[in-house]
Amino acid sequence: xxxxxxxxxxxxxxxxxxxxxxxxxxxxxxxxxxxxxxxxxxxxxxxxxxxxxxxxxxxxxxxxxxxxxxxxxxxxxxxxxxxxxxxxxxxxxxxxxxxxxxxxxxxxxxxxxxxxxxxxxxxxxxxxxxxxxxxxxxxxxxxxxxxxxxxxxxxxxxxxxxxxxxxxxxxxxxxxxxxxxxxxxxxxxxxxxxxxxxxxxxxxxxxxxxxxxxxxxxxxxxxxxxxxxxxxxxxxxxxxxxxxxxxxxxxxxxxxxxxxxxxxxxxxxxxxxxxxxxxxxxxxxxxxxxxxxxxxxxxxxxxxxxxxxxxxxxxx
Numbered sequence: 001x002x003x004x005x006x007x008x009x010x011x012x013x014x015x016x017x018x019x020x021x022x023x024x025x026x027x028x029x030x031x032x033x034x035x036x037x038x039x040x041x042x043x044x045x046x047x048x049x050x051x052x053x054x055x056x057x058x059x060x061x062x063x064x065x066x067x068x069x070x071x072x073x074x075x076x077x078x079x080x081x082x083x084x085x086x087x088x089x090x091x092x093x094x095x096x097x098x099x100x101x102x103x104x105x106x107x108x109x110x111x112x113x114x115x116x117x118x119x120x121x122x123x124x125x126x127x128x129x130x131x132x133x134x135x136x137x138x139x140x141x142x143x144x145x146x147x148x149x150x151x152x153x154x155x156x157x158x159x160x161x162x163x164x165x166x167x168x169x170x171x172x173x174x175x176x177x178x179x180x181x182x183x184x185x186x187x188x189x190x191x192x193x194x195x196x197x198x199x200x201x202x203x204x205x206x207x208x209x210x211x212x213x214x215x216x217x218x219x220x221x222x223x224x225x226x227x228x229x230x231x232x233x234x235x236x237x238x239x240x241x242x243x244x245x246x247x248x249x250x251x252x253x254x255x256x257x258x259x260x261x262x263x264x265x266x267x268x269x270x271x272x273x274x275x276x277x278x279x280x281x282x283x284x285x286x287x288x289x290x291x292x293x294x295x296x297x298x299x300x301x302x303x304x305x306x307x308x309x310x311x312x313x314x315x316x
Contacts, residue, residue: 025222027055029284029312031075037307038289044082045094045304046292048135051075053312057222064111066213069220071119073103078131079249083300084149093300095261096153097249098131099192100124101161109213109220115182117165117218125192125248126156152260157253161190167201167218178205182212184240192248197271199240206233216277216284221314228314231280239272242293250296263301269293275308286310 033049035042053073060068077099081092101123108116123129132150165186175181182201188194203209203217210232214220217236221229244265252259275288288308294301 025057025314025316027053027219027222027284027312027314029053029055029310031308031310033290033306033308035304035306037287037309038305042305045079045295046306047078047080048138049075049077049308055219055222055312057224058106065108066111067109067220067224069107069109069222071103071105071107071219073105073119074101075103076100076129076131076134077249078129078135080135080147082302082304084147092149092152092261093298094296095250095252095259095263096132096147096150097125098127098129098134098153099159099249100129100131101159105163107218107220109218113169113212115165115167115212115218117163117167119161119163121159121161121163121190123159124156125159125253126154128156154249154252154259154262155256157191157248157255159190159192159248161188161192163188170200177208179203180209184238191254193244194246195242195244197240197242199238199272201236201238204235206235207231209234210279216279216286221279221284221312228281228316229279233276233278235274235276237272237274239270242269242271243267244269244295247295263296263298265296266294269295269303273308282314282316284310284312284314 031051035044035047051073053071055069055071058068058070079094079097081094083093101121103119103121105119132153167182167184169175169180170183171181180203184201185198187196210230212218214229215232223229244267247265250263250265252262270293271291273288273290275286277286289305290308291305293303
């Protein structure tokens with residue numbers, strides 16, 4: 001399929017930028033998200049996501065910086081309505097939309113146990129994301145109904161995004177080798193998504209927890225010495241509140257009003273996820289159940305959920 005070819009070509013072109021680095025190990029992985037990973041009857045709103053990434057260690061720049069992980073990522077998200085009523089004024093309960101992007105991110109792990117993650121994304125929302133071709137082809141392959149209404153999707157909008165996340169342990173009196181808590185705040189700013197979120201993360205270990213500076217939770221499995229990290233297996237929860245100012249996949253482009261179906265977003269909402277993460281030697285595995293609160297003000301719109309599966313391997 002043309003869209004998948006573009007995604008993988010972009011990804012490997014990005015990887016070529018760092019192939020000359022002298023890192024002893026790298027991590028390559030994929031994250032796939034779909035509402036069908038939670039229920040065969042659940043098919044709405046955020047209908048599919050695919051990300052591939054390449055992770056490597058960067059040189060530490062400051063004495064208080066324990067580890068710095070760089071990452072190159074490419075992905076595609078697609079959104080579709082649950083209900084389609086073409087004779088009604090609002091037509092759908094959510095616009096069709098796709099988002100195709102490339103990303104560069106860094107994650108810093110500090111001696112005070114603080115974690116700072118930043119990334120920059122560039123890409124497109126709209127027909128240039130190829131989401132309609134991917135969904136139509138996939139649905140036909142698995143004998144699902146293929147939507148003809150992608151003609152009503154959000155029109156092309158250039159994506160330029162920045163993201164900042166900071167996490168720090170709290171409830172120190174409760175933290176132990178089997179449970180810990182981190183307060184996490186994040187901001188997304190750009191032409192596609194602008195929002196702010198805050199909440200906490202709880203890890204509950206089935207065995208002794210690996211410190212976050214070496215854990216797979218924030219992508220820190222790589223070590224400078226090239227040795228295999230400790231194995232880990234834990235359950236986690238991450239509830240948080242979200243304030244969204246802008247979402248182009250619902251409201252259309254910032255720079256025009258040419259999209260045929262748009263809605264006003266609901267500013268405050270509750271989001272959360274819970275899941276399992278596992279690592280043995282060079283293999284990382286994860287599964288998450290993700291809940292997203294109601295995104296816009298239509299009475300037909302509801303909160304929704306989907307599943308996220310991650311697999312990565314460390315090459316030494």
